[in-house]
Amino acid sequence: MDPELPTSETETTDAPTESTAIKPAIEAISPAPVPASAPPSLVNRTFLGPLGLRAGWSVAIFFGLLAVFGVVYFLVGGLLLHFVLHRSLDAKGGMTPFTAIFSEGLMVLGLISAATLTALIERRRLFDYNLRGPGRVSRFLSGLVAGFAALSALIGGLYLGGWLHFSAPSLHGVGIGHYAAYWAVGFLFVGLFEEGLTRCFLQSTLTRGINFWWALGVVGLMCAILIPKFRNESAWGVWFFAALGLLPCIMLHQKKAARSAFWFAAWVTSTFFGFMHVSNNGENWIGIFAAAAIGFVFCVSVYATGSAWWAIGCHAAWDWAETFFYGTADSGSPAKGHFLTTAPAGSALWSGGADGPEGSLLVLPTIVLILIIVLVQYRRRKAAAEPVLEPAA
Numbered sequence: 001m002d003p004e005l006p007t008s009e010t011e012t013t014d015a016p017t018e019s020t021a022i023k024p025a026i027e028a029i030s031p032a033p034v035p036a037s038a039p040p041s042l043v044n045r046t047f048l049g050p051l052g053l054r055a056g057w058s059v060a061i062f063f064g065l066l067a068v069f070g071v072v073y074f075l076v077g078g079l080l081l082h083f084v085l086h087r088s089l090d091a092k093g094g095m096t097p098f099t100a101i102f103s104e105g106l107m108v109l110g111l112i113s114a115a116t117l118t119a120l121i122e123r124r125r126l127f128d129y130n131l132r133g134p135g136r137v138s139r140f141l142s143g144l145v146a147g148f149a150a151l152s153a154l155i156g157g158l159y160l161g162g163w164l165h166f167s168a169p170s171l172h173g174v175g176i177g178h179y180a181a182y183w184a185v186g187f188l189f190v191g192l193f194e195e196g197l198t199r200c201f202l203q204s205t206l207t208r209g210i211n212f213w214w215a216l217g218v219v220g221l222m223c224a225i226l227i228p229k230f231r232n233e234s235a236w237g238v239w240f241f242a243a244l245g246l247l248p249c250i251m252l253h254q255k256k257a258a259r260s261a262f263w264f265a266a267w268v269t270s271t272f273f274g275f276m277h278v279s280n281n282g283e284n285w286i287g288i289f290a291a292a293a294i295g296f297v298f299c300v301s302v303y304a305t306g307s308a309w310w311a312i313g314c315h316a317a318w319d320w321a322e323t324f325f326y327g328t329a330d331s332g333s334p335a336k337g338h339f340l341t342t343a344p345a346g347s348a349l350w351s352g353g354a355d356g357p358e359g360s361l362l363v364l365p366t367i368v369l370i371l372i373i374v375l376v377q378y379r380r381r382k383a384a385a386e387p388v389l390e391p392a393a
Contacts, residue, residue: 053122055209061121062201065114073106095323095335097179100186107193115201129200133306143301143313146373150314151321154357154366155328155342163351163360167341170327179337183324184316191316194276198269199298199308206265212253215264219245222275229278237288238274245271245296262303270295282332282354290363291331297371304378314370322357329356 048054053061081087081102089099116126133139158164171179219242226235245267252260274292277283298311323330327338332355344351352359 055205056214058118058122058205058209059202062114062118062205065117066110069110069113070107073110077102077106095330095333097182097186097337101182101189104186104189104193108189108196111193111196111201115196118201129196129204130302130308131200133309135305136307136309139305139307139309140313142377143310143315144317146310146370147314147317148321148325150366150370150373151318151326151357153369154360154362155321155326157362157366158344158351158357158360161350161362163344163346163362164328164357165343165345167343169339170341171337171339176339179339180324183320183335183337187316187319187323190319191312194273195298195308195312195315198273198295199302199311202269202272203262203265203299203302203308206268207262210261210264210268212249212260212264215249215268216246218268219271222271226275226278232278233285234278234280234283234288235285237283237285237290238271238278238292240285240289241274241292242267242271259303262299266296266299270299277331280331280333282329282356282359284348284353284355284359286349286361286363287331287352287355287359290358290367293364293367294370297367297374300371301374301378304374310374310378328352329354331358332356 046054078089081089087098089103112126115129119126119128155164159166223239223242226238229235249264249267251257252263270292273295274288277288277291298308298315301310301314302308319330322328323335324338325340327335327341328344329335329352344353344356348354348359350360350362352363357363
């Protein structure tokens with residue numbers, strides 16, 4: 001018989017050791033090995049970026065939806081006008097409060113519908129397009145005051161220079177209040193549509209997915225589209241503004257400056273704002289350049305205030321003062337139902353001629369005045385957090 005040996009040294013027992021006891025527990029809590037993920041497909045890389053749907057596709061979808069909703073709403077609105085209200089939108093004799101409210105209201109409805117559906121596709125919300133931010137009501141009211149004050153300063157300069165003459169008021173009594181309210185609604189819709197299109201949806205969307213080369217391409221395309229209209233002096237306003245913005249954007253691109261995408265987007269949307277107005281009757285190159293320039297100032301206001309509400313208020317009040325209160329042409333369009341009556345005098349270069357005050361050289365220092373108001377009132381004391389941008393395609 002073999003001699004008995006101590007089990008601790010020579011025998012293997014069935015009792016679990018410490019290491020064998022804890023091994024199953026470790027295995028239980030350890031994650032299972034993850035297989036290497038496949039690289040994203042070409043389709044995903046084409047349509048999706050770090051922030052979801054790429055900005056270019058968002059813009060394309062939005063404009064497609066805007067066109068569809070615009071056709072549908074104006075078709076339904078036209079039938080309503082003809083068969084129910086027995087009216088038309090013929091504005092050959094000048095804008096009226098009714099035509100402004102009805103047509104601009106349908107455009108705002110189409111804009112909201114298109115932006116809402118695009119936001120759903122992007123998994124965003126409508127107010128994500130530069131409509132959030134602090135003090136929205138106060139920003140809007142401040143913009144109203146600034147817009148009326150700036151236009152009044154321009155009118156005052158034209159009057160003192162002898163380039164604008166006043167005559168007897170066109171409205172009296174309760175008619176003043178009625179037309180003031182009607183035009184206020186109409187131009188609120190104008191501000192909502194034009195700022196909603198440019199400073200809200202486009203500025204917000206392009207900021208998260210544009211670089212210098214894409215901005216240059218889009219601006220260059222707009223300039224190229226206007227080449228057949230080179231004899232139309234209003235087209236030169238777009239070209240001048242596009243050229244003016246080129247050097248600053250090149251500098252931002254070379255320095256790889258922080259938030260450069262915002263300013264590339266501002267160059268695009270402001271040029272587009274001038275481009276939108278080229279088809280207006282009576283516009284000259286100064287008026288188109290001024291439209292693009294004030295568009296850039298509104299982009300600065302978005303950067304400074306954190307939202308587009310100041311720009312919406314300023315835009316609406318400027319047009320209301322120009323059209324209703326002072327009775328001048330607005331971007332070459334006269335209107336019916338204005339309070340005061342004015343007429344341009346002297347050289348169109350200074351009076352604005354048929355374009356109205358926006359076609360006068362004096363509009364340029366007025367735009368600088370608006371820029372100063374924004375910077376002084378809403379200068380940022382602390383840099384905003386940098387947005388995460390999509391890599392350029």
